[in-house]
Amino acid sequence: MLLRAYRLTDRIGMLLLKGADFLHEWLLGSGESLLVIVRRVLGALFSVVIAVFAAIFGVLWWLLRGIYRLVIRLFGGAGYVARRVGVGGKQGARQVTTVMARRAARAEVDVIVTEDPLKIQNRRLSFLVLVLGAVAVIAILFATDQSRTVTPVASVAGVGADAFILDATSIPTQEGLGLASIATPIPTATTVPEVLQVGGSIAFTVRERAQTDIWAVEVGTRNPIRLISSATDDRDPMWNLQGNRMAFASHRDGNWELYFYDMDAPGTDPSANVQRLTYDLAFQARPSWSDDGQWVVSESYQEGNLDIVARRIDGTSVIRLTTDPAPDFSPVWSPTGRQIAFVSWREGNQDIYLFDLDTQETRNLSQTPEIDEDYPAWSPDGNLIAYSAWEQGREQVYVIDADSPGAGHVVSIGRTPTWSPDGLGLAYIADSIDGNRAFIYVVPYGTGGAPLIISEVPFGASHPTWVDRALPPAIVNAGGVDLAVTEPLYEERIQPRSLDLVGLQSIPNTQVQNDYLSDAVNDSFNAFRERLAEETGWDFLAQMDELFWDINRLGEPGVDNRNWHKTGRAFSIDSNALLGFPPEIEVVREDSDPSGQTYWRVFLRVDDDLQSGQLGEPLRRMPWDFLSLGQDIETYNQGGRLRSEVPSGYYVDFTQIAADYGWERVAAGSNWRANANTRFFWMFYKPDGLSWLDAMLEIYEPAQLGGYLPTPTPMADSQES
Numbered sequence: 001m002l003l004r005a006y007r008l009t010d011r012i013g014m015l016l017l018k019g020a021d022f023l024h025e026w027l028l029g030s031g032e033s034l035l036v037i038v039r040r041v042l043g044a045l046f047s048v049v050i051a052v053f054a055a056i057f058g059v060l061w062w063l064l065r066g067i068y069r070l071v072i073r074l075f076g077g078a079g080y081v082a083r084r085v086g087v088g089g090k091q092g093a094r095q096v097t098t099v100m101a102r103r104a105a106r107a108e109v110d111v112i113v114t115e116d117p118l119k120i121q122n123r124r125l126s127f128l129v130l131v132l133g134a135v136a137v138i139a140i141l142f143a144t145d146q147s148r149t150v151t152p153v154a155s156v157a158g159v160g161a162d163a164f165i166l167d168a169t170s171i172p173t174q175e176g177l178g179l180a181s182i183a184t185p186i187p188t189a190t191t192v193p194e195v196l197q198v199g200g201s202i203a204f205t206v207r208e209r210a211q212t213d214i215w216a217v218e219v220g221t222r223n224p225i226r227l228i229s230s231a232t233d234d235r236d237p238m239w240n241l242q243g244n245r246m247a248f249a250s251h252r253d254g255n256w257e258l259y260f261y262d263m264d265a266p267g268t269d270p271s272a273n274v275q276r277l278t279y280d281l282a283f284q285a286r287p288s289w290s291d292d293g294q295w296v297v298s299e300s301y302q303e304g305n306l307d308i309v310a311r312r313i314d315g316t317s318v319i320r321l322t323t324d325p326a327p328d329f330s331p332v333w334s335p336t337g338r339q340i341a342f343v344s345w346r347e348g349n350q351d352i353y354l355f356d357l358d359t360q361e362t363r364n365l366s367q368t369p370e371i372d373e374d375y376p377a378w379s380p381d382g383n384l385i386a387y388s389a390w391e392q393g394r395e396q397v398y399v400i401d402a403d404s405p406g407a408g409h410v411v412s413i414g415r416t417p418t419w420s421p422d423g424l425g426l427a428y429i430a431d432s433i434d435g436n437r438a439f440i441y442v443v444p445y446g447t448g449g450a451p452l453i454i455s456e457v458p459f460g461a462s463h464p465t466w467v468d469r470a471l472p473p474a475i476v477n478a479g480g481v482d483l484a485v486t487e488p489l490y491e492e493r494i495q496p497r498s499l500d501l502v503g504l505q506s507i508p509n510t511q512v513q514n515d516y517l518s519d520a521v522n523d524s525f526n527a528f529r530e531r532l533a534e535e536t537g538w539d540f541l542a543q544m545d546e547l548f549w550d551i552n553r554l555g556e557p558g559v560d561n562r563n564w565h566k567t568g569r570a571f572s573i574d575s576n577a578l579l580g581f582p583p584e585i586e587v588v589r590e591d592s593d594p595s596g597q598t599y600w601r602v603f604l605r606v607d608d609d610l611q612s613g614q615l616g617e618p619l620r621r622m623p624w625d626f627l628s629l630g631q632d633i634e635t636y637n638q639g640g641r642l643r644s645e646v647p648s649g650y651y652v653d654f655t656q657i658a659a660d661y662g663w664e665r666v667a668a669g670s671n672w673r674a675n676a677n678t679r680f681f682w683m684f685y686k687p688d689g690l691s692w693l694d695a696m697l698e699i700y701e702p703a704q705l706g707g708y709l710p711t712p713t714p715m716a717d718s719q720e721s
Contacts, residue, residue: 038716066411085099115579138462170175193452195425195444196220200429200468203227203237203246206458209485210531210660214261216469217455224455225480227471228261228274237261239467240289241335244354246465247277247287247296251348255614256283258298260313263472272474277313281613283650284309284332291337297321299329299342304648308342308355321355322362327646328353329620330374334382341365341376343387345622345646350388352376352496356403366400368407374414375463379423386417386426393594397428399445404671405680412443412451421468427454429461440464489661490527494519504568509542516548518568518699519688521662527662535652537607540584545682546572551700558669562708567695569662573602573654578626578660585654586623586647587681598668600624600681603651616650623647626679639673661687 023615110652169606196219203216212233217224228234232251239246245259265273278284283301290296293313300309303318306327311318319472322328326346333340340355350372352365356669365385366373386399387408397417411417425442432438441451449480475481497503513583517525529541549565564570577584588601603623606616626640633640655665663686669678687695691692695707 011332047055080376081704101640126667154379192220192446193449195420195442195449195452195455198420198422199467199470200243200421200456200466201366201471202464202466203239204429204440204457204461205235205237205316205665206461207656207660209489210456210657211485214246215314215457215461215480216471217457219454219466220477222455224457225471226475226483227475227480229484230483231484233460235463236286236463237330238288239294241291242293243467243469245293246467249285249287249290249298255281256285256617258284258287258296263469264439265472277315278311282370283617285617288332288340288567290333291335295333297331297333298330299341300558301613301618301650306620310340323647326622327618327698330376332376334378334402335380336382339382341378343374343376343620348644349620350374352385352400363404365402366407371407378402379419380421381423386411386419388415388417390430390592391588391592392711393596394593397426399426401708407468412441412446414441415465416462418464420466427466429464430456431459434461465650482591482647489531490524491522492520499701499703502568504548504699507547509539510544510547511542512544512547513549514548516568517571518695520688521569522697524661524663528658528663530663532604532652532654535606535615535657536604540604540654541571541573543574543577544571545574546570551696551704556680557673558677562692562696564666564683564685564692567685567692569687569695570666572682572684572685573681582647582649586619586651588621588625589624593667597670598672599665600655600668600679601665602654602681604654606650606652611650613650618650619646619651621646626676632656639679658684662688 014528021217025671033678039427042245063398075465086471174523183529199219201216201218203214203430207213207214211231212228213230214228214234215224216227228237228248230252232638234248234250234252236249237246238248246263248259248261249256251257252259253276257279260273260277262273262275276294277287280300284298284304287296287298290310290348295310295312297310299306300320301307304310305323305325306329307319307320307324307327308331309318310320322342322344323341324344324346326344328344328346329340331342338357338358342353342355343350343354346353349369351367352373353362353363354365366387368389371389371391373387376385376387378385383402384399385402385408386397388397390396394413395415396406397411397414399411400406401558411426412428412430414430417426417428419426420442424444427440427442429438429440436459437459438459440454440457440461443449443451444455468573470476495503495505503519505519505522506521507517529539532541533539546565547570548568549563551566553563555561555563555564565572573585578587583604584605586605587602588603590599590601591597601619601621603619622642623646624640628641629639660667663684666680666683666685669675670678672679690698693705693708693710698710704710
C-alpha cells in the first residue's frame with residue numbers, strides 16, 4: 001500500500017514539474033511583454049473555468065437523464081404488472097409480485113439517493129460560484145484592455161500654478177512589444193496646493209559681485225532668472241496691483257532714483273523695459289504703489305532727514321507726508337488706498353506706524369520697545385500687516401491686525417515677507433543652515449499647514465514681492481538678462497616661493513608699522529580698499545590700526561594669543577574713528593546668532609564734500625554708543641547703549657562691502673561688555689575656509705610654530721601588552 005502511494009505521489013510530482021516547465025516556456029520563453037503574459041494567463045484561467053463548468057454541467061445532465069428514465073420505468077412497469085396479473089394466473093402473479101418488490105426497493109433507494117437535499121444545495125452553490133467566477137474574469141479582461149483605458153489627456157502648457165499639471169498625453173509604444181517606449185509611468189495631473197493656485201511671479205533681490213540685481217521666479221517653475229541688472233545697485237522691487245509694472249530703486253544714473261519695469265514692453269532689452277520716475281539728487285528708495293497705480297510712495301532724504309513722500313507717476317505732484325525729526329522709512333500703501341504703513345524711530349525704538357490719508361494722523365501699531373520691526377507688507381484685504389524683526393538672535397516673520405495695536409504673532413523664521421495676491425499665503429525668504437543658499441517659502445495663512453518651498457534662490461536673497469501674472473515670455477525664453485558686471489572683483493596672485501610657503505606682501509600708503517598681509521589675501525584687500533574709496537570719496541583704510549603681527553607678540557588682556565593678525569589674514573580699522581563731530585564710522589550692534597554672540601556692523605561716512613546724495617545712503621539703524629559707559633550703572637554693565645538719535649548724512653555699509661571681497665567680521669568676545677579689548681568691531685579677517693593653525697602653516701614652517709603646534713598624544717608600545 002505504501003509502495004502504491006509512493007508511486008502515485010511520484011507520478012503526480014513529475015506531472016506538476018512538466019506542467020510548470022510548459023507554463024514557463026509558454027509564458028516567458030517567447031519574450032512577450034508583461035501585458036501579453038497577463039492576458040495569456042487570464043485566458044488560460046478562463047478556459048479552465050469554462051472546462052470545469054462544462055464537466056459539472058455534463059454530470060448534472062447525466063444524473064437528470066438517469067432519474068427521468070427511472071421514473072418512466074417505474075410507472076410504466078406498474079401497468080405491465082397489472083396486465084400480467086389479470087391474465088397470467090397465480091404463478092405468474094407471484095413472479096410478478098417478486099419482480100415488482102425488487103424493482104420498487106431499488107427505485108426507492110435510487111429516489112432516496114438522488115433526492116438528497118444537501119447534495120442538491122451543493123450543486124446549486126457550485127453552479128452559482130462558477131457563474132460569478134466567469135463574470136469576474138470577463139470584468140478583469142474588460143478593465144485591463146489598454147485600447148480602452150489609455151485615453152489621451154490634454155497637455156497643459158501653462159505657467160504659474162498651471163505648471164503643476166504634468167503632460168499626460170498617451171505614451172507611444174514599440175511595435176510588437178506592448179511596453180511603453182520610455183521607462184517612466186504615464187504621469188497624471190498633480191493636485192496644486194490651494195495656497196499656490198493663484199500662480200503668478202515673485203520678484204526678489206540678489207547681491208552678487210558687490211552689486212544688487214532683481215531676480216524673479218514664476219510660481220511652479222523653480223527656475224529663477226535675473227530680471228533687471230546694471231553695473232550698480234537695483235533693489236526694492238514692488239509690483240503694482242494691476243500687475244503690469246514693478247517699481248524699484250536704482251543707482252544706475254549716478255544717484256538713488258526710482259524706476260519702474262514695464263511688463264508689457266516688448267523684447268528682452270532691459271533698457272527698453274525700464275523707465276525712470278524721479279529726477280532728483282536726493283536719495284529715493286523703497287517705492288510702493290497706490291491701489292489705482294497712479295501714485296508711488298517712497299522714502300526720501302530731504303533737509304537732513306529721511307521722510308515719506310508720495311508722488312504721481314506722471315510727475316505732476318509730490319507730497320511730503322511725514323516731517324518728524326526721526327527717520328521714517330519702508331513705506332507701503334494699503335490696498336484700500338487710504339492708509340500707509342511705515343517704520344520709524346520717532347518714539348525711541350523701531351516700530352511700525354500707520355498714516356491715515358483722510359485724517360492725516362499717525363499711530364504706533366506694533367508698540368514693542370524690545371523688538372525692531374521692519375519691512376511691513378499689507379494683506380490684499382487690508383486687514384493684516386506682515387513684517388520681519390530680529391528676536392533672540394533670529395530674524396522672524398510676524399503678522400499683526402491693522403486695527404489692533406500691540407505685538408504681532410510669529411509665523412516662521414525668515415525675512416521680508418510678502419502676501420500672495422489672493423491673501424491665502426505668506427511668502428518669505430530664509431537662508432539654509434549651511435549658509436550656502438536660501439529658499440523662498442510660502443506658508444498657508446489662516447488655514448494652517450506646513451511651509452512649502454517655491455524655489456531655491458542665491459544665499460542672502462531678500463525683498464520678495466508677489467504678483468498674479470506670468471513673466472514676459474521673451475524674458476523667460478531668453479533665460480533672463482545677463483549679469484552686467486562681467487569681470488571678477490579680484491584675482492589672488494601668489495608669488496612662487498621655496499618650501500611651498502606663502503610670503504608676505506607690503507600694503508602701500510598706510511600708517512601701520514607692520515604693513516604686511518599674506519600674499520594669499522593682499523589682492524582682495526587692495527581691491528576692497530579701492531572700491532571703498534570709490535564709494536565714499538576718500539581712502540579710509542590708509543589709517544588702519546593693525547595689519548601683521550609678529551608670531552611672538554602677546555595679545556591685549558583677555559585676548560587670545562592665537563590672533564588672526566599673526567596669519568597675515570586680518571586687518572583692524574582705526575578704532576578712534578568713533579570719535580569726532582561727526583564720527584567717521586558708526587557701529588550698529590547685531591545679536592544675530594542664536595547662541596548669543598554679538599556682531600557689529602560698521603557704517604563709514606561719505607566724505608563731507610560729497611554729501612549731496614550721489615554716494616552712500618542715509619542710516620536707518622540706530623548706532624551703539626560706547627561713549628556713554630560712565631553715565632549710569634546700567635549703561636556700564638551693558639557695555640553702552642543705543643544712541644538717542646540716528647545720525648544724519650550719507651553712509652556706506654563697510655561690513656557689506658568687505659564681505660563682497662571675502663573679508664569677514666569677527667564676533668565680539670563673550671565678555672565684551674566688561675572688557676573693551678574684546679569688542680572687535682574694528683577687526684576683519686579672510687580665512688578662506690582655513691583654521692588658524694592651517695593659516696599659520698601657510699607662512700611658517702612647523703618648527704617655527706613652537707608651542708602653537710598640538711602636542712602629540714603618547715602611544716603605548718604595542719609589544720608591552
